[in-house]
Amino acid sequence: MVNDCIFCQIVAGDIPSKTVYEDDTVFAFLDVNPLAPGHTLVIPKDHHETLADVPEDTASDLFSALHRLTPVVEDAVDADASNVAFNNGEAAGQEVSHVHAHIIPRFDGDGGNP
Ligand code: 5GP
Ligand code: ZN
Secondary structure, eight states: OOTTOHHHHHHHTSSOOOEEEEOSSEEEEEOSSOSSTTOEEEEESSOOSSGGGSOHHHHHHHHHHHHHHHHHHHHHTTOSEEEEEOOOSGGGTOOSSSOOEEEEEEOTTSOSOO
16 A cells, blocks of 8 residues: 555545445446546556556456446446546556546447547
8 A cells, every 4th residue: 555645545445435346456436526427447456556567467357347347337327338548657647646447438429538
């Protein structure tokens, strides 16, 4: 755990969040500032800054969770599709330096990419 990391504090339960899913290595929770209803963040429980820093077995767990959660999130808000994306590094718009995937539900006619 990195003490000044918001997402490490969320995993530890020190900052409240709306949990979507949890297992031994992965945690998923609702984004506090959603771009669409159901906007979910999926993270490894261990602190790694970018995707390349994540050990391969953890990356596999992360992708497996994304694979299972994406349709569940879409169904929960009756979405037609979703954007599943990493902002991977500061220049790419990553604001929280604990690697995370966004699942952003999309709806027919909702007006383009976020
Ligand atoms: P990034 O721009 O780093 O890819 O996305 C970071 C995301 O984390 C943003 O969508 C932002 O709304 C979300 N976020 C930042 N702080 C918190 C927090 O304390 N709780 C939750 N649930 N989401 C957060
Ligand atoms: Zn962290």
